[in-house]
Amino acid sequence: xxxxxxxxxxxxxxxxxxxxxxxxxxxxxxxxxxxxxxxxxxxxxxxxxxxxxxxxxxxxxxxxxxxxxxxxxxxxxxxxxxxxxxxxxxxxxxxxxxxxxxxxxxxxxxxxxxxxxxxxxxxxxxxxxxxxxxxxxxxxxxxxxxxxxxxxxxxxxxxxxxxxxxxxxxxx
Amino acid sequence: xxxxxxxxxxxxxxxxxxxxxxxxxxxxxxxxxxxxxxxxxxxxxxxxxxxxxxxxxxxxxxxxxxxxxxxxxxxxxxxxxxxxxxxxxxxxxxxxxxxxxxxxxxxxxxxxxxxxxxxxxxxxxxxxxxxxxxxxxxxxxxxxxxxxxxxxxxxxxxxxxxxxxxxxxxxxxxxxxxxxxxxxxxxxxxxxxxxxxxxxxxxxxxxxxxxxxxxxxxxxxxxxxxxxxxxxxxxxxxxxxxxxxxxxxxxxxxxxxxxxxxxxxxxxxxxxxxxxxxxxxxxxxxxxxxxxxxxxxxxxxxxxxxxxxxxxxxxxxxxxxxxxxxxxxxxxxxxxx
Numbered sequence: 001x002x003x004x005x006x007x008x009x010x011x012x013x014x015x016x017x018x019x020x021x022x023x024x025x026x027x028x029x030x031x032x033x034x035x036x037x038x039x040x041x042x043x044x045x046x047x048x049x050x051x052x053x054x055x056x057x058x059x060x061x062x063x064x065x066x067x068x069x070x071x072x073x074x075x076x077x078x079x080x081x082x083x084x085x086x087x088x089x090x091x092x093x094x095x096x097x098x099x100x101x102x103x104x105x106x107x108x109x110x111x112x113x114x115x116x117x118x119x120x121x122x123x124x125x126x127x128x129x130x131x132x133x134x135x136x137x138x139x140x141x142x143x144x145x146x147x148x149x150x151x152x153x154x155x156x157x158x159x160x161x162x163x164x165x166x167x168x169x170x171x172x
Numbered sequence: 173x174x175x176x177x178x179x180x181x182x183x184x185x186x187x188x189x190x191x192x193x194x195x196x197x198x199x200x201x202x203x204x205x206x207x208x209x210x211x212x213x214x215x216x217x218x219x220x221x222x223x224x225x226x227x228x229x230x231x232x233x234x235x236x237x238x239x240x241x242x243x244x245x246x247x248x249x250x251x252x253x254x255x256x257x258x259x260x261x262x263x264x265x266x267x268x269x270x271x272x273x274x275x276x277x278x279x280x281x282x283x284x285x286x287x288x289x290x291x292x293x294x295x296x297x298x299x300x301x302x303x304x305x306x307x308x309x310x311x312x313x314x315x316x317x318x319x320x321x322x323x324x325x326x327x328x329x330x331x332x333x334x335x336x337x338x339x340x341x342x343x344x345x346x347x348x349x350x351x352x353x354x355x356x357x358x359x360x361x362x363x364x365x366x367x368x369x370x371x372x373x374x375x376x377x378x379x380x381x382x383x384x385x386x387x388x389x390x391x392x393x394x395x396x397x398x399x400x401x402x403x404x405x406x407x408x409x410x411x412x413x414x415x416x417x418x419x420x421x422x423x424x425x426x427x428x429x430x431x432x433x434x435x436x437x438x439x440x441x442x443x444x445x446x447x448x449x450x451x452x453x454x455x456x457x458x459x460x461x462x463x464x465x466x467x468x469x470x471x472x473x474x475x476x477x478x479x480x481x482x483x484x485x486x487x488x489x490x491x492x493x494x495x496x497x498x499x500x501x502x503x504x505x506x507x508x509x
Contacts, residue, residue: 044488132382134427 006147008046010154011108012053014165019095019106020058022167030099031059032075037094041083047091051079054093094170103170112164115150122146178207182238186473187402193217197227197243205244207232214239255279256291260300293406325464326471330498333395333482334467336491340387341459343494347380348452355448364437371432374444378429381422381451386492388415391462394485395470402473407466414458421447 020029036054040047042062055061060078068074086092089109096103126143129135135143153159179196181189193208200206208214213235221227221243232240259279262272328335354370354377361367392415396408425447432440474482 041488128379128382129430132423132426134423134430136431 005151005155007110007113007150007154008049009053010151011110011165012050013057014154014158014161015050015093015106015108016054016057016095018165018167019093019104022104022169023095023097023102029058032073032078033098034058034060035078035096035098036060036080037096038079038081039084039086039092039094040081042081044083047081050091050093051081055079090166096170105168105170107166107168109164109166112160113150113154114160114163115153119146119149123150176205176207176242178209180209182209182211186475197221197245200243200245202245205242208241208243210239210241211237212239214241217241256295257300260295292410293404296406296409326468328471331483333390333479333486334471336486336495337387337391337395337467338463340384340492340495341463343492343496344380344384344387345456345459347377348456351377351381351448352452355445355452358441358444358448361441362437364432364440371429374425374429378422378426380494382426383492383494385419386490386495388419390486390489390491391415393489394482398474398478398482399466399470404469404473407469411458411462411466414454418451418455418458421451425451 020034023029023034036051036058038047038051038054042048042051051062055065058078059075061075062079062081063077065076065078066073067076086105087107089111090107091110093106093108094103095106123143123146126135126139126146129139130143154161177196179192181192184192189210196206208217210217218229218231218241221229226245228244228246230242232242256279259272259276262269262275330336330339350373354373357370358367361370364371392412396412399405399408425444428435428440428443428447435443
């Protein structure tokens, strides 16, 4: 994502990747033929950011998206926000194929990502110093390393991914 | 023969009521009367009119469905804006005389918080700088009006957003008190070694000061835009300017607290005292202004629906690490009924 790597963007990428794998199996996903429902409000937490990643990857866009040429290539309103929870502990997202109606529900549990409490606490402490330009050089490097450690754990190692990212088929 | 105009404001929104009533009062000639009909007990309006000492106010009917006020102008309309301008130029002059302070006190007692906000706004539009309003008027306003403003306050309870903001203010003020005490001790020290545990205490104080950013963000991103949509623009602008000044100094204090190893003690001491004294005084004064003027204006003009929207937005934006949990709890409709 233009050089940006953070747990939120990483999570969004993985959600999208796993959702499309389940939806399309051996077929190639078709851009613009997927609708997505995000079970959260646009301006709530990081749902908006996740939505932007989904748009980038699938073409499904909110109201501001491309209205299409005639009846083709429409992207607008393929991504919607529904501010309701399917489950209190999970961030949920429905991905649906427009060609055959097949749908899956992706549930993301960021609190279950196995990043130690001590490291998370240290990250928070360093983040404050970074924001207020008070981190020494060593602390800046420490922050960068901890930050990327979490991203690597999610994206590359996929440590315990079955616990914090679950994909279920949705029956109509 | 005096003609009596009747203004019936029953069923109107707050702003519409004011737009009907106040211009008519301003236009009222000496000796003339005005009748106002409302569907609730107009205690604040009666209080305001009596305080202006230009009107004779009596109540022809006192509920339960309607109140009818008879208002007769008994004295020439005072030019509130002209009075304020004159006061401002006297306050600019440096030392403020007892006479000016009394004049300021009399002036501020005759107008409510919203009117003050409106007058400040008008002055700024006419070219008086924000800085001048902030420094001269606000500070003296506070000094002479402290008791009277607190007395007139509309009180709200949890989980109203204003209540949350004010509870956070109390904690911030507590922190400022600690900062003040620390600065006092620092003045007596001549080395880091002598500073002892105050070095760590300063980090903790600085942390809480920067944590208050969530509080300022809720004001700047949620409450102030609500007021600006109601054409109350200048008081929020002044508060935003204050926030910027505080941000710069909080950042400097935070950096000093966490990087004192790199700073000679004499320099550290000088800078911490300067920053600490500024924040302790100015932030405390700012808090008083918000509690007793800005929030009061907001409570007067925003509707219940708007406050519900403010609360929802505040919940989404989040609170400070020190915000008491019980004040932010949303009361469900079921619990309310």
